[in-house]
Amino acid sequence: MKQVDFDGKFTYSDIVYVSYINESDIILYPSPAVNETNLDINLEMASKIKIQLFDATAKLIYTVADKVFDEGGHTITIHLNDLASGVYNLVLNINGEQMNKK
Numbered sequence: 001m002k003q004v005d006f007d008g009k010f011t012y013s014d015i016v017y018v019s020y021i022n023e024s025d026i027i028l029y030p031s032p033a034v035n036e037t038n039l040d041i042n043l044e045m046a047s048k049i050k051i052q053l054f055d056a057t058a059k060l061i062y063t064v065a066d067k068v069f070d071e072g073g074h075t076i077t078i079h080l081n082d083l084a085s086g087v088y089n090l091v092l093n094i095n096g097e098q099m100n101k102k
Contacts, residue, residue: 028090028101039064039076039090039101046070050093053078056086064090 001013027040039051051064064078078090090101 026092026099026101031102033080035079035081037078037080039078041069041074041076041092041094043069043071043074043094047095049095051076051078052091054089054091056088058089061088 002010003013004010025042029038029040031037041049046068048068050066053061053064055061061083065076080088087102092099092101
């Protein structure tokens with residue numbers, strides 16, 4: 001972005017890359033699941049991703065991942081063996097953008 005002052009002087013802002021994660025780039029399957037479920041994520045660029053699993057009362061069950069993933073496709077297996085039957089919420093934070101999957 002270029003900012004021009006009243007006296008004609010100008011400066012440029014830092015270059016910032018803005019990415020948008022489309023819901024179709026994130027697939028959770030099978031759902032419903034019994035022992036494990038898979039999360040497919042397709043990234044256009046390397047991204048800091050935090051994935052957390054919460055129960056129906058919004059209690060954190062565990063953090064699935066909290067790291068930088070390279071660009072491209074990734075499949076993350078989420079183990080459910082020790083969990084009671086019910087509805088769980090998977091919260092993904094990708095470069096500060098948050099989304100939920102049940």
